[in-house]
Amino acid sequence: GQNIDQPTEMTATEGAIVQINCTYQTSGFNGLFWYQQHAGEAPTFLSYNVLDGLEEKGRFSSFLSRSKGYSYLLLKELQMKDSASYLCAVPKAGSYQLTFGKGTKLSVIP
Amino acid sequence: EAGVAQSPRYKIIEKRQSVAFWCNPISGHATLYWYQQILGQGPKLLIQFQNNGVVDDSQLPKDRFSAERLKGVDSTLKIQPAKLEDSAVYLCASSSHLGLAGGRPQETQYFGPGTRLLVL
Numbered sequence: 725g726q727n728i729d730q731p732t733e734m735t736a737t738e739g740a741i742v743q744i745n746c747t748y749q750t751s752g753f754n755g756l757f758w759y760q761q762h763a764g765e766a767p768t769f770l771s772y773n774v775l776d777g778l779e780e781k782g783r784f785s786s787f788l789s790r791s792k793g794y795s796y797l798l799l800k801e802l803q804m805k806d807s808a809s810y811l812c813a814v815p816k817a818g819s820y821q822l823t824f825g826k827g828t829k830l831s832v833i834p
Numbered sequence: 835e836a837g838v839a840q841s842p843r844y845k846i847i848e849k850r851q852s853v854a855f856w857c858n859p860i861s862g863h864a865t866l867y868w869y870q871q872i873l874g875q876g877p878k879l880l881i882q883f884q885n886n887g888v889v890d891d892s893q894l895p896k897d898r899f900s901a902e903r904l905k906g907v908d909s910t911l912k913i914q915p916a917k918l919e920d921s922a923v924y925l926c927a928s929s930s931h932l933g934l935a936g937g938r939p940q941e942t943q944y945f946g947p948g949t950r951l952l953v954l
Contacts, residue, residue: 728876757942764950765947765948766838766925766945766946766947766948767877767925767945768945769942769943769944772942811876811877813876819890820865820929820941820943821867821879821882821890822877822879822943823879824876824877824878825876826874826875826876827874827875827876
């Protein structure tokens with residue numbers, strides 16, 4: 725089976741940097757996704773990592789360590805609009821089906 | 835490019851009633867997913883279609899849930915009869931890949947706005 729663990733809630737200050745961690749256990753690893761979900765809205769794709777290392781995309785970066793079963797999402801220069809849930813997801817082995825973590829609710833405060 | 839469309843956006847029903855949700859995926863996307871998202875949880879896959887065929891419905895409670903995608907485009911998800919614990923957001927997603935992953939880079943799933951169901 726698959727297991728994904730991420731913190732339930734985090735709070736950070738506008739303009740700061742926040743790191744949201746995700747640990748996973750899965751057989752047949754085939755990448756890891758991060759999605760952003762604002763309250764009452766659909767998840768939207770942020771990043772996909774399949775190789776170890778850091779991938780940067782504007783204010784958002786995502787890191788993967790396959791040997792440690794660990795990923796993080798790094799958000800820089802936080803803005804109020806970054807308040808949302810951040811979902812970590814891994815595909816089922818041999819499939820495109822995603823198993824999602826419970827999500828980390830990030831609150832950005834002034 | 836138009837996104838994934840879903841309707842209705844909100845639905846309130848009483849337990850034991852029936853309800854149906856509709857999804858229109860992104861044009862050309864062969865694969866369609868239905869997810870259930872309970873408040874405070876991540877989305878949980880219910881069923882996956884590829885064109886008009888079911889790829890995986892192992893997590894669909896078939897005693898009360900059914901889904902179809904007859905012409906390989908639009909899809910409907912039905913609950914009959916509804917229970918209190920079915921209160922959730924039902925998300926539809928689509929993607930353009932075909933076949934199994936086979937170690938290749940993943941295609942991205944695009945989600946619709948969801949239908950928020952409240953069962954009283």
